[in-house]
Structure formats: structure tokens, C-alpha cells
Amino acid sequence: MRALDALVREAAALGGGASSGASSVASSGAGPGLGAEAEAEADRQLQICNACRYCEGYCAVFPAMTRRLAFPAADVHYLANLCHNCGACLHACPYAPPHEFALNLPRAMARVRVRTYATYAWPPALGRLYARNGLTLALALAAGLALFIGLVLARLRAPGAALAGRGFYALLPHGLMVALFAPVFAVSVLALALGVARFWRGQAPGPVGAPALAEAVHDALRLRYLGGGHGQGCNEADDRYTLARRRLHHLTFYGFGLCFAATVVATLYHYAFGWTAPYPRSSLPVLLGTLGGLGLVAGPAGLLWLNLRRDPMQGDPAQRPMDRGFIALLLLAGASGLGLLAGRDGWAMPGWLALHLGAVMALFLTLPYGKFAHGAYRVAALLKWAVERRRPSGLRLGPE
Numbered sequence: 426m427r428a429l430d431a432l433v434r435e436a437a438a439l440g441g442g443a444s445s446g447a448s449s450v451a452s453s454g455a456g457p458g459l460g461a462e463a464e465a466e467a468d469r470q471l472q473i474c475n476a477c478r479y480c481e482g483y484c485a486v487f488p489a490m491t492r493r494l495a496f497p498a499a500d501v502h503y504l505a506n507l508c509h510n511c512g513a514c515l516h517a518c519p520y521a522p523p524h525e526f527a528l529n530l531p532r533a534m535a536r537v538r539v540r541t542y543a544t545y546a547w548p549p550a551l552g553r554l555y556a557r558n559g560l561t562l563a564l565a566l567a568a569g570l571a572l573f574i575g576l577v578l579a580r581l582r583a584p585g586a587a588l589a590g591r592g593f594y595a596l597l598p599h600g601l602m603v604a605l606f607a608p609v610f611a612v613s614v615l616a617l618a619l620g621v622a623r624f625w626r627g628q629a630p631g632p633v634g635a636p637a638l639a640e641a642v643h644d645a646l647r648l649r650y651l652g653g654g655h656g657q658g659c660n661e662a663d664d665r666y667t668l669a670r671r672r673l674h675h676l677t678f679y680g681f682g683l684c685f686a687a688t689v690v691a692t693l694y695h696y697a698f699g700w701t702a703p704y705p706r707s708s709l710p711v712l713l714g715t716l717g718g719l720g721l722v723a724g725p726a727g728l729l730w731l732n733l734r735r736d737p738m739q740g741d742p743a744q745r746p747m748d749r750g751f752i753a754l755l756l757l758a759g760a761s762g763l764g765l766l767a768g769r770d771g772w773a774m775p776g777w778l779a780l781h782l783g784a785v786m787a788l789f790l791t792l793p794y795g796k797f798a799h800g801a802y803r804v805a806a807l808l809k810w811a812v813e814r815r816r817p818s819g820l821r822l823g824p825e
């Protein structure tokens with residue numbers, strides 16, 4: 426009877442907002458930058474979900490959660506990055522507000538997730554700055570860089586020089602373009618890689634086998650969990666399921682990939698074959714760039730539309746500026762790239778070029794700190810899940 430009383434008291438404490446005694450958030454070594462409050466709240470909600478388990482078919486968060494009885498900080502970070510904020514568990518939950526348990530797992534996970542980017546990111550101060558002012562920072566950076574590049578172009582342009590048919594290298598030499606972008610790209614990739622490596626070290630998932638790696642890559646590329654576990658998609662504005670977010674993410678991701686492929690092919694043409702730009706409109710780099718640009722306009726425009734009409738209960742409203750900053754930069758990079766391609770022989774080409782280069786540079790500079798980082802941390806979390814699910818549960822409670 427005393428044990429039952431203790432259980433009832435613990436349930437009441439969890440429902441009332443107390444983090445479980447099992448949580449080692451406070452003692453996890455998580456510094457103040459990790460936001461122990463966000464983690465403690467996620468821990469409280471995970472404890473309730475772990476007793477309920479109604480949502481266990483929706484995504485990988487629930488089966489991963491049921492392998493645990495306590496949620497130390499590293500596990501909260503892992504589960505938060507395994508969540509992709511589909512909203513399904515909020516719409517299904519009988520304990521969601523106005524219930525006194527105030528369960529809102531997508532929001533709790535989103536609040537922890539953003540702290541993982543800000544804290545593991547290198548350097549952390551930039552991560553925190555971007556988390557607070559994403560949209561303003563992204564647009565101001567793009568505008569400032571476009572202006573700077575525009576002024577450089579104006580200085581480089583010989584008075585009265587004709588540009589028609591000579592491409593933008595007539596204005597900005599290839600070597601100077603590489604000198605401007607190569608360091609930005611390298612620093613960006615390094616910062617992201619350092620952040621993900623720090624996250625991964627904290628997870629200690631053990632040896633990674635080829636089947637687990639293949640599964641994680643497959644699930645990430647297909648955006649498997651944006652199907653909602655039943656294949657009908659996520660909740661956006663209301664209780665209806667929709668696959669819109671999955672399709673728009675695909676357009677954005679593959680649009681970005683095609684633009685990257687266009688750059689790689691153009692680099693090969695330049696260095697391996699000595700074929701210099703401008704390339705004909707029917708050439709491989711231009712076709713890849715055009716298709717990629719279309720994806721980068723259609724995908725982010727749709728995602729912005731979804732973001733604006735999303736149920737305000739889903740996710741963390743404080744993160745909307747960061748989400749919108751990333752979407753805006755993708756949209757600007759895609760649209761200005763298409764504008765540059767269409768107007769490359771016209772009088773407005775220098776303006777398009779400055780705008781496009783400014784947007785692309787701002788996009789790369791902010792990649793390690795915002796929504797793009799989510800993709801990298803999420804793949805790491807999916808990989809850990811693919812490793813973990815191949816092992817017997819440490820709880821030894823019988824088959825899952």
C-alpha cells in the first residue's frame with residue numbers, strides 16, 4: 426500500500442510540473458547554456474509518455490523512449506533530435522492543455538533541440554546569437570554581403586566595358602570568386618562537423634555497423650518519419666494529416682543537392698577540362714542549376730506558407746524567427762540564382778550577381794547554427810536509433 430501511495434505521489438508531482446527524481450539533468454554536466462529548464466520539462470513530459478505509450482507507433486522517439494526509465498541530459502538531447510516536430514502526438518494527446526498535465530511533447534522537444542544547436546555549435550556564441558535573432562540576422566547578413574559584393578563589383582568594372590555574352594566572370598574573376606567562397610564554405614563545414622562530433626561524443630552509441638548506417642541514411646533521405654508512422658503525414662494547422670511538409674522538404678533538400686551538383690560539375694569543367702563559363706543553357710551545370718533553383722524556390726516558399734499557418738501550439742513560437750531566417754535565405758538564394766541565370770546577358774546582371782552571392786554567402790555562414798544543423802544532428806540521432814534498436818533492451822522487460 427505504501428508503494429502505491431508513493432507511485433500516486435510521483436504521478437501527481439509529474440503532472441504538476443516537477444521533473445522526476447530519476448532525471449539527472451541537473452547532474453549531467455550540462456552547463457547553463459544547455460538550458461536545464463528546457464531539459465527538465467522535457468524529462469517531466471517523457472516520464473508521463475513513458476507510462477502512457479499511446480503514441481508509440483508515430484515515430485522513433487517513442488520506441489527509443491520505452492528503452493529507458495530515466496532521461497539524463499544526453500538522452501533528452503538524443504530524443505529531441507529524433508523528433509521532427511510532426512505534431513501528431515500533440516493532436517492525439519488527452520493530456521494536452523488545458524489538461525493539468527499540460528503535455529506538449531513537440532514543444533518540449535523543440536525547446537531542447539534548439540539548445541543543442543546553440544550549445545554544441547562552434548563557436549557557441551554565434552549559435553546563441555542566431556537562435557535569438559535568426560530572421561533579422563539572416564536578412565541583415567544577406568543584405569550587407571550583397572551590398573559589399575555590389576560595391577566590389579562596381580569597383581572592378583572597367584568604365585564602359587560591355588558585359589553581354591561574357592558571363593559574370595567578366596565582372597568577377599573566377600579566382601577572386603573562389604578566394605571569397607572557399608574559406609566561407611570550409612569554415613562552415615568545419616563548424617558544423619565540430620558541432621555534430623561533440624553531440625555524437627556525448628551519445629556514446631557504440632560500434633556502428635553497415636546495416637545501421639544504411640538504415641539511417643535511407644530513413645533520412647526518404648524523410649520516413651514525416652509520414653507520421655501511418656503514411657498519411659503530419660498535422661499542420663489542425664487535426665488533419667497532410668504530406669505537404671514531407672514533399673516540400675524533399676523539394677528543398679533535392680533542390681539544394683542539385684545546386685550543389687551544378688557547382689561541382691562546373692568546377693570539374695573549369696579545372697579538369699579547361700571549359701570556362703558561361704555555359705550554354707542546355708549544358709549540364711546550367712540544367713542542374715535551373716532544376717535545383719526551381720526546387721529551392723518551390724520548397725522554401727511552401728515551407729514558409731506552412732510555417733505561417735501552423736497551429737501555434739506546435740513547436741516553439743520563440744524559434745519561428747530562426748526557422749523563417751533559414752527558409753528566407755534558401756528562398757533568396759534560389760530566386761536570385763534563377764534571376765541571375767535569366768538575366769545574365771542583361772544590364773541588371775551585376776545586381777543579380779551581388780544579390781545571389783550575398784544570399785549564398787549568408788546561407789553558408791549561418792548553416793551550422795540554424796535549421797540546416799537540424800538535418801545533421803537528426804541524421805546522427807537516426808543513426809544512434811538504428812544502432813540501438815539492433816541491440817536487446819537494457820531493461821530486459823521482454824520483447825518490445
Ligand code: SF4
Nearest residue numbers: 474477478479480518
Ligand atoms: S503524447 Fe500524450 S497520448 Fe502520446 S504517449 Fe505522451 S501522454 Fe500518451
Ligand code: SF4
Nearest residue numbers: 484508509511512514
Ligand atoms: S512531434 Fe511527431 S516526431 Fe515529435 S515526438 Fe511527437 S510524434 Fe514524434
